[in-house]
Amino acid sequence: MLPVETIFETVDDKEFLRIAEKVLEGKRITPEEGIYLYRNGDLTALGILAEHINRQKNSMYAYFIVNRQINPTNVCMYQCDFCAFGVKKSDPKAYEMSLEEILRKVEELYRMGGREVHIVGGIPSYWGYEKYIEIVREIKKRFPEVIVKAWTAVEIHHMSKISGKSYEEVLKELKDAGLDALPGGGAEIFSERVRKIIAPYKANAEEYLEVHRTAHRLGIPTNATMLYGHVETLEERIEHMEMLRRLQDETGGFQVFIPLAYWPEGTRLGGHRTSSVDDLKTIAISRIYLDNFDHIKAYWVTLGEKVAQVALNFGADDLDGTIQEEKIVHAAGTRSAYGHSIDRLVKLIKDAGKIPAERDTFYNIVKVYQ
Known part of the structure; x- marks a missing residue:
């Protein structure tokens, strides 16, 4: 550089x-x-x-984590037009994992030295509130050393609606069950105009931000995302970042910002894949704009490993992790691998001229690969 x-x-x-x-x-x-x-x-x-800016914050380190993504079901009541993952229960592609299946996947992660399980999925209309709590509780009971990062703000909002409990009550129960952190999914674009087009029934911007505000107040760190490249304007992207920057000023509870490139294949919304130039500009501008965020993630699943690698010299400092079995973006057409080995992530980072640093969920360095 x-x-x-x-x-x-x-x-x-x-x-x-x-x-x-x-x-x-x-x-x-x-x-x-x-x-x-x-x-x-x-x-x-x-x-x-x-x-x-990135090197002032993170020196020459580029981070990754040994983690696993688990998507318990693709059955979803919202049927958002931008999403190719969620289906109706009657769809031939519909699936639901049993608790034992989920625990077996966590065990596979644990055996390979994994440190984080990332749980997000569809939202079936017939799942009860206790099911969400049970999944977290049973994982933590069986594998107390594994960090549980589970349920987006959209899922927390849904749990609040079906239980009649406040966000604070829901999050306290999840925390007591073993929840350690919240993923950032469900933000999409905060613009009301855009949400009416791509996801009219999901939690709105104010509800998403209030879930994260409440989590921060309870000491639960969270991630933040932005889905870009569909029907939003550049002004709406900046508006999205501005709303996150304001909340981070207030709470300081966000750990990382993750720009997610939109993949159109198999969606009702359609459209085109973003360009590599747009991807790199978005990474760089988010690093410049979000001055109160320590980390910007180049999520290799949506960017592809080559662009994600370049992004490590455009302001990003994190590639995410091994993941192992990502399904949501793959349903929309990404050609990225379903998962990566540690060796592959280390090589990608070294070839970008950075120092690979294995981290935990909270960006504590576990091991440096000189």
């Missing part, structure tokens, strides 16, 4: 240079400046600027 001074030697856009100087002085950019970077920012210069 070129030194940050090269921006001022090679770029002649005065407004871009003004914004870059502001960023280098440690000042926060405005939504209008964020939109300008999207529309006019030179890709290479954006990458240099974002990577300068």
Whole structure:
């Protein structure tokens, strides 16, 4: 990566240079400046600027985790147009895992030294509140050393509705059962206009943010996501980041921001795959804009490993992990592997010129691969 001074030697856009100087002085950019970077920012210069910020926060480390994603069912009552994963119970592709099947997958992770199980899935209309609690409780009872990162804000909102309990009551019961962290899924794009098109029945932006605010207050760290590349505008992407930045100012409870590239295959919404340029710009701008987030993830499942690898020099510092059996994005057409070995992740990071650091859920370094 070129030194940050090269921006001022090679770029002649005065407004871009003004914004870059502001960023280098440690000042926060405005939504209008964020939109300008999207529309006019030179890709290479954006990458240099974002990577300068990343190295201040994370040095030369790029993180990964030995984890497993478990999707207990693809039966979902919401049937969002952007999603190719969720189906009706009558669909031939519908499946539901038993508790024992879930526990066997956690055991496979545990045997290989895994540290985190990531649980998200469809939302069947007929699942009772206790089922969600039971899954967490039984995993933690059988494997107390495994970190349980489970249920998106959308699932927490649904649990609140069917139980008549508040978000706080639901989260306290989950925490007592063994929940350690919340994933960031379900955010999509916070714009009400967009949500009416792609996911009209799911928890709205205010509800999503309130679930995370409540989790932070209870000491439960969470992740944040943004699904981009469908029907949203660049202004709506920045608006999304702004709402996350404000909540992070308030609570400090977000661990990482994860831009998720939209995959259209098999969805009712349709559309086209984002370009690599858009992917890298989004990584870089999120690193610049979200100045109060420590980590930006280049999720190799949606980006593909090559773009994710490049993103490690565009402001991202994390590839996610071994995953093993991702189903949600694969249903929408990603050609990425279902999972990666530790050796593969280490090689991807080293080939990007970074130092591979195995982490736990909370970004504590477990092992450095020099």
